[in-house]
Amino acid sequence: MPLRPRMESMDTPTPLQGLKVVELGTLIAGPYCARLLAEFGAEVIKVETPGEGDPLRKWRKLHDGNSLWWYAQARNKKSVAVNLKAPEGQQIVRELVAKADIVVENFRPGTLEKWNLGYEALAKDNPGLIMVRLSGFGQTGPYKDQPGFGAIGESMGGMRYITGYPDRAPVRVGISIGDSLAAMFGVIGALTALHHRGTSGKGQVVDVALYEAVFAMMESMLPEYGYDASVRERTGASLPGIVPSNTYKCGDGKFVVIGANADSIFKRMMKSIGRADLADDPTLADNAGRVKRTEELDRAIGEWTATVTLEEALAVLAKAEVPSGRIYSIADIAADLHFQARGMIERHKLGDRDLLLPGVVPKLSATPGRTQWIGPKLGEHTDAVLRSLGYPDEKITKLREGGII
CATH class of the missing domain: 3.40.50.10540 (Crotonobetainyl-coa:carnitine coa-transferase; domain 1)
Structure with missing residues (x-):
């Protein structure tokens, strides 16, 4: 129904x-x-x-x-x-x-x-x-x-x-x-x-x-602490241990949120931004490998987003079926057609x-x-x-x- x-x-x-x-x-x-x-x-x-x-x-x-x-x-x-x-x-x-x-x-x-x-x-x-x-x-x-x-x-x-x-x-x-x-x-x-x-x-x-x-x-915080006394700290806009998942600044000063942490999505994204070398790197084929190179991957994505506007970035990522979006203000929410269509x-x-x-x-x-x-x-x-x-x-x-x- x-x-x-x-x-x-x-x-x-x-x-x-x-x-x-x-x-x-x-x-x-x-x-x-x-x-x-x-x-x-x-x-x-x-x-x-x-x-x-x-x-x-x-x-x-x-x-x-x-x-x-x-x-x-x-x-x-x-x-x-x-x-x-x-x-x-x-x-x-x-x-x-x-x-x-x-x-x-x-x-x-x-x-x-x-x-x-x-x-x-x-x-x-x-x-x-x-x-x-x-x-x-x-x-x-x-x-x-x-x-x-x-x-x-x-x-x-x-x-x-x-x-x-x-x-x-x-x-x-x-x-x-x-x-x-x-x-x-x-x-x-x-x-x-x-x-x-x-x-x-x-x-x-x-x-x-x-x-x-x-x-x-609080998700995995307590199990991780109980396992080896690790304490999760503040990490800004990134999601620790899940890579890539972060907020990146575009060339027009606006920000795009990208969640490309699934293995197949990561490959599609890297190819869509001209980094086939990273997409095909076997050490980055799973999340465990990507976590070890978090800074490198965030830097590569950030270097690309800096060359395009927010709208351009969203268009490329949408074509590659990569979860991404803008950061909405309440004015954006009130004007959004999807919000309106869903009542x-x-x-x-x-x-x-x-x-x-x-x-x-x-x-x-x-x-x-x-x-x-x-x-x-x-x-x-x-x-x-x-x-x-x-x-x-x-x-x-x-x-x-x-x-x-």
């Missing part, structure tokens, strides 16, 4: 339709986890502090009091304003969770327990409940009570140490990659726990630590301006995810959600007057 990459109509069924999620998190990891579930049809009720809301609402560029990031991070969610520190607010959350499948939270361990909203308390009324708990260091261990943002997880998990050039300080990836990785592991854990609940009827806790989510991505650039209205949002990943052929609405106003769905729990309008008014909602 062919993929249907463009945004589907609202009548198309979604795979997580009927799944109820309560989001108690703020900023990035917890909300992104819940967002991924919302994109595929789960009903996500985001609980925010009255009058304040998620701090992400105020991060980076703003429109009408909310950040542009917010409209993406909170898409398809319902915003309910509830004071979690007040007993009446905690009771509202307990009633919401009693009818939920999943709770997503990313407070410091022990915080929910202080509010009588820990897993044991909530599972008494809902034994099938699945709670996704995202934190810097996990729910156990000697560091569990320490504050831990994504930057700390990226550093402790090994990513920062190998990112950058060997003669400079380690650098960060330009996004909150640690939070996002933890969020995705949270989704994997939630769906795995749902499958288990389908056979056992029992819920459970999904414990995701940011540093562990990063550490899980990865969504256009929505935000006041009198267009709002561009990234499309939903992955693409499902029969039940694709979609954006039903952009991030809501603070407390936009509070009254409707409370009415669905049986709260009369008079009580809702009293709760609002008392600062509970």
Whole structure:
């Protein structure tokens, strides 16, 4: 069945339709986890502090009091304003969770327990409940009570140490990659726990630590260290031990990324750039041989790219079927025909301006995810959600007057 990459109509069924999620998190990891579930049809009720809301609402560029990031991070969610520190607010959350499948939270361990909203308390009324708990260091261990943002997880998990050039300080990836990785592991854990609940009827806790989510991505670093105590260091744009795979400067000052590390691809590339001598050299026939001559090969490729423009380089490499590409800015991404054809650039209205949002990943052929609405106003769905729990309008008014909602 062919993929249907463009945004589907609202009548198309979604795979997580009927799944109820309560989001108690703020900023990035917890909300992104819940967002991924919302994109595929789960009903996500985001609980925010009255009058304040998620701090992400105020991060980076703003429109009408909310950040542009917010409209993406909170898409398809319902915003309910509830004071979690007040007993009446905690009771509202307990009633919401009693009818939920999943709770997503990313407070410091022990915080929910202080509010009588820990897993044991909530599972008494809902034994099938699945709670996704995202934190810097996990729910156990000697560091569990320490504050831990994504930057700390990226550093402790090994990513920062190998990112950058060997003669400079380690650098960060330009996004909150640690939070996002933890969020995705949270989704994997939630769906795995749902499958288990389908056979056992029992819920459970999904414990995701940011540093562990990063550490899980570190490929061969630990096995190599355990084998002979080797420590992988920063290597700039190259990929150590896999040759050639690097970024090269072209004659027009632009950069081309080339991954020609497969044996047959290496031969095609070297012939295409006029270096048949290297293509036919038997000592370079496999990666082990090429690794020994990494600097020589990078120099040969760099000497060629310096004589051509980026477009010329890409044309030669494409003809030789060598994996290669330009380094995209966000302007390049928004204008790219492939991104557009795959439905990865969504256009929505935000006041009198267009709002561009990234499309939903992955693409499902029969039940694709979609954006039903952009991030809501603070407390936009509070009254409707409370009415669905049986709260009369008079009580809702009293709760609002008392600062509970």
